[in-house]
Amino acid sequence: MIYSFWIFDKHCNCIFEREWTLGSNTNNPNALSSGTINSKQNDEIGKLLYGMIFSLNSITQKLSTSISDNQINNNIRSISTGKFRIHTMQTATGLWFILITDFKQQNYSQVLHYIYSHIYIKHVVHNFLSPYDFALNPKEQRGQGVKKINNRHFINTLEAFLQSMLN
Amino acid sequence: MSKSRSSSLSTHAANLSSKTGANQSKFFKTFGDDIWKNKIEKVNAELFIMTYGVIVQQLCQDFNNDYMKINENLFSMGYNIGVRLIEDFLARTALPRCPNMIMTSEVITKVAFKVFLNITPVVDNWSSNKDTFSLILVENPLAEFVDLPHDAKKQLWYSNIICGVLKGALEMVQLDCDIGFVSDVLRGDASTEIRVKLNKILKDEIPLGED
Amino acid sequence: MPHQQRYNNGSMTNNEAIERQRQYEMFQESLPKVNKILFQMILNEIIPLSVRIENQLTQGNEFQNDTKLDTLGDSSFDKASDLDNITKLKDLSINAKANSETHLGNISSPDDVLIYKLSQSVDENENKYNNILKRIRDIGIKIGTKLVNLLIFTNNINLNFKEMDLLLIMKFICRDVWKHVFGKQIDNLKTNHRGTFYLTDLEYPLLQSFCIETNTIPSQLNEEFILNKESKLVEPFLELPVGIIKGVLLSLGYPLDEVICLATFIDKPKERIKNSFPKGISFHVQITKSFLPQQQKQ
Numbered sequence: 106m107i108y109s110f111w112i113f114d115k116h117c118n119c120i121f122e123r124e125w126t127l128g129s130n131t132n133n134p135n136a137l138s139s140g141t142i143n144s145k146q147n148d149e150i151g152k153l154l155y156g157m158i159f160s161l162n163s164i165t166q167k168l169s170t171s172i173s174d175n176q177i178n179n180n181i182r183s184i185s186t187g188k189f190r191i192h193t194m195q196t197a198t199g200l201w202f203i204l205i206t207d208f209k210q211q212n213y214s215q216v217l218h219y220i221y222s223h224i225y226i227k228h229v230v231h232n233f234l235s236p237y238d239f240a241l242n243p244k245e246q247r248g249q250g251v252k253k254i255n256n257r258h259f260i261n262t263l264e265a266f267l268q269s270m271l272n
Numbered sequence: 273m274s275k276s277r278s279s280s281l282s283t284h285a286a287n288l289s290s291k292t293g294a295n296q297s298k299f300f301k302t303f304g305d306d307i308w309k310n311k312i313e314k315v316n317a318e319l320f321i322m323t324y325g326v327i328v329q330q331l332c333q334d335f336n337n338d339y340m341k342i343n344e345n346l347f348s349m350g351y352n353i354g355v356r357l358i359e360d361f362l363a364r365t366a367l368p369r370c371p372n373m374i375m376t377s378e379v380i381t382k383v384a385f386k387v388f389l390n391i392t393p394v395v396d397n398w399s400s401n402k403d404t405f406s407l408i409l410v411e412n413p414l415a416e417f418v419d420l421p422h423d424a425k426k427q428l429w430y431s432n433i434i435c436g437v438l439k440g441a442l443e444m445v446q447l448d449c450d451i452g453f454v455s456d457v458l459r460g461d462a463s464t465e466i467r468v469k470l471n472k473i474l475k476d477e478i479p480l481g482e483d
Numbered sequence: 484m485p486h487q488q489r490y491n492n493g494s495m496t497n498n499e500a501i502e503r504q505r506q507y508e509m510f511q512e513s514l515p516k517v518n519k520i521l522f523q524m525i526l527n528e529i530i531p532l533s534v535r536i537e538n539q540l541t542q543g544n545e546f547q548n549d550t551k552l553d554t555l556g557d558s559s560f561d562k563a564s565d566l567d568n569i570t571k572l573k574d575l576s577i578n579a580k581a582n583s584e585t586h587l588g589n590i591s592s593p594d595d596v597l598i599y600k601l602s603q604s605v606d607e608n609e610n611k612y613n614n615i616l617k618r619i620r621d622i623g624i625k626i627g628t629k630l631v632n633l634l635i636f637t638n639n640i641n642l643n644f645k646e647m648d649l650l651l652i653m654k655f656i657c658r659d660v661w662k663h664v665f666g667k668q669i670d671n672l673k674t675n676h677r678g679t680f681y682l683t684d685l686e687y688p689l690l691q692s693f694c695i696e697t698n699t700i701p702s703q704l705n706e707e708f709i710l711n712k713e714s715k716l717v718e719p720f721l722e723l724p725v726g727i728i729k730g731v732l733l734s735l736g737y738p739l740d741e742v743i744c745l746a747t748f749i750d751k752p753k754e755r756i757k758n759s760f761p762k763g764i765s766f767h768v769q770i771t772k773s774f775l776p777q778q779q780k781q
Binding site: 115116117152155156159160196197198199218221222225226230231237238246247248249 | 355356358359360362364444445476477478481482
């Protein structure tokens with residue numbers, strides 16, 4: 106069961122967010138319309154989510170320097186609570202891909218990598234009508250950004266891909 | 273999504289951390305060769321050379337052989353490609369950020385140049401503090417069969433697009449570098465050399481309220 | 484028409500033709516290669532590049548001072564072939580500085596911004612818009628012209644340009660040219676046998692990732708409005724293949740002013756859209772001069 110999916114850019118901005126309505130009928134072929142995409146209401150939650158991952162990640166970076174001098178890949182991969190797992194993947198360019206799921210499955214790293222390498226690359230990176238940087242204005246940095254991925258190919262491909270994992 | 277692909281991704285990141293020096297170098301060589309061989313759709317190099325030649329020719333025509341402007345425009349064209357191409361590169365390789373410029377130079381030559389242009393430049397002329405190095409392009413697919421007119425030989429950096437691509441790509445992984453040609457066989461120099469100098473590692477942004 | 488018979492002038496048997504085509508394809512395989520994604524990016528980058536060039540040319544004198552400084556700096560290292568490290572470092576500071584200044588200068592607007600602005604300039608400054616489109620087309624023409632040389636040079640024995648009438652030339656564009664540059668063939672070729680041809684590409688490869696970014700999620704917007712806007716944004720990208728077609732025809736004896744080539748968007752079957760660019764492209768090619776080479780011969 107997937108609850109929500111998030112992308113943050115290197116400016117700490119949420120550039121995409123998809124939340125599925127909990128408990129809604131996901132067998133409904135029209136399930137696409139359930140939940141929200143890039144909803145203003147989730148702005149605050151997004152900031153908190155990013156803040157938490159950012160803090161945890163800073164701690165792990167510090168831990169890794171004290172243990173060995175090799176910082177490679179000591180990023181957060183997942184965080185668990187009593188009800189959720191938060192799966193994360195960071196790219197070297199500073200993008201965070203985040204999936205919040207139930208407790209059943211341990212590893213979504215392949216799913217996150219697929220979203221990056223097949224969906225994000227194709228519909229955002231190779232799309233000359235999408236920006237490569239969602240905040241060129243300094244006022245839109247450090248989590249203050251407003252621009253989001255709003256292109257239908259990205260949204261529809263992602264929906265189709267994640268649909269099968271909704272329940 | 274293939275299972276083998278993802279498992280190889282997670283293992284090679286682990287591999288990297290344990291490798292140093294010659295081992296690391298060998299690892300990247302095999303890694304880059306393998307991607308080029310098995311995972312890259314290719315086009316004819318001649319078509320590529322010809323197309324790039326047309327672009328340079330158009331710039332010469334538009335700027336009336338003002339080579340400084342042409343250099344600038346080739347660089348900026350490269351920059352705009354680099355900032356996008358880096359994501360494609362990372363998605364394909366799943367490489368993490370490099371902890372130092374030595375590893376950066378290995379990744380640039382043995383993986384990036386290999387995967388995009390099917391060449392492997394030689395890394396040379398390290399500065400003593402290991403933040404500046406040269407890429408010697410023994411082969412340069414952009415410039416094959418090219419012969420510059422006399423006045424261009426003094427001023428045009430024909431392959432300056434490469435510097436732009438590197439600049440854009442490195443900046444996206446927080447490496448602020450100065451990148452420029454220092455010599456080119458097209459100008460009659462003995463070698464084709466790009467100098468890469470790290471200015472600073474850009475700090476990751478901190479969300480408002482965290483500092 | 485089966486693939487192997489396409490340019491057969493009658494002197495070859497079918498088997499010979501197949502064998503020769505196979506050999507040609509093997510030869511093509513063996514040639515040096517580069518990354519296709521990089522190549523396609525460079526092709527697409529021609530469009531924002533053309534906008535930047537026009538911006539600089541119309542901006543006039545603002546850049547003059549900078550340029551002079553750079554030229555001065557650069558001519559000072561007209562150096563001998565010795566590779567003294569100190570000289571090199573000095574050179575680097577000059578070139579890299581020039582490069583970095585470029586990057587900060589105002590030719591560095593990102594591609595997507597330039598493309599959105601370009602589509603606005605259709606109404607605001609038609610002249611500028613047309614100049615940019617012409618530049619893109621000119622680059623295409625140059626590519627097309629050289630492409631013919633390249634394809635002759637690679638010595639495909641199945642191509643016999645001397646005996647090619649217009650229809651065969653169009654087939655050559657649909658198959659060889661398109662396959663070579665875009666990695667696929669034109670989907671459909673139609674002609675009225677009087678010098679007018681329609682070439683249809685339902686999935687022109689360079690556009691397949693393109694999709695408009697809107698301010699809010701697209702499902703809340705009027706679909707037709709979005710699609711129209713998207714088509715306007717993408718239109719300048721069509722000048723490149725238009726130029727290539729004209730360039731190929733030019734080098735095979737059809738002067739630019741005697742060939743009309745226009746690209747328009749056409750609908751494509753719904754099942755072929757699937758999260759790719761929603762329109763196909765139709766290239767309308769017309770030879771305007773009353774004489775047609777094959778008629779002259781007769």
